[in-house]
Amino acid sequence: MAAPAVEATAATALRSVIRRARKAAEHVGRDPERVRVVAVSKTKPVSLIRQIYDAGHRCFGENYVQEFIDKAPQLPEDIEWHFVGHLQSNKAKTLLAKVPNLAMVEGVDGEKVANHLDRAVSSLGRHPLKVLVQVNTSGEACEYITTEFSSRKLISFSGFIQWLSVCLFLKTDAAKSGIEPSSVVELARHVKMHCPNLVFSGLMTIGMPDYTSTPQNFRTLTNCRADVCKALGMSEDQFELSMGMSGDFEQAIEMGSTNVRVGSTIFGPRDYPKKPT
Secondary structure, three states: OOOOHHHHHHHHHHHHHHHHHHHHHHHHHHHHHHEEEEEOOOOOHHHHHHHHHHHHOOOOEEHHHHHHHHHHHHOOOEEEEEEEEOOOOOHHHHHHHHHOOOOEEEOOOHHHHHHHHHHHHHHOOOOEEEEEEEEHHHHHHHHHHHHHHHOOOOOOOHHHHHHHHHHHHOHHHHHOEOOOOOHHHHHHHHHHHHHOEEEEEEEEOOOOOOOOOOOHHHHHHHHHHHHHHHHHOOOHHEEEEEEEOHHHHHHHHHHHEEEEOOOOHHHOOOOOOOOOO
């Protein structure tokens, strides 16, 4: 159970995040009501989530299926839950069955998981599920920085080497979640046309492997939105862009995000279990 002081601090932090999100939207002439703050509560106790709920917030996100299905039944049913990140296909039905108030999956990164979600919604007889297609924008961000270095020398050589090491990390499995921008239209079309129990609602990106983002990550996602809307005849005004986290959500909002995922800024550092030595 979280200490009362921690809970009070989290509630204060939530209010600050919401004020900052509204200010960022207003700064670029956007309607603040069109920006959603998802309080990402992974690794945090139910008592702390309940404190944020009691402060008036209703939209929460989780990243790990087992943790999610353990915590959600202990909390009020009017919470709007989001699953954020890569979802294994074989866990789709379990997640939907255990969390009936799951409002959105932010992490459809292939036809297989889309099909599993579609069948699970149908078999459980629940209302259609909103989904966002997850896009891996990291590769294009690395390419952009590399180009800038070679053409304009905008960063030092040591800085370039450091960035190159991050780009190489993209080849690891941990960074592969999300489809390449060139495949976004095809997957979006599949969800929209062949998954009648899913509501294709937009796109999301994690950003870089270390969970930071660059303006190029955000630009890539907005470019993908334009491509999908043109191909599928959708209005950009009704299209979700989930981008921006604790360190960059204000910039993301200024660049068009409708959905920011804020965890540590609200809840404090993650409480990951220590690995046995």
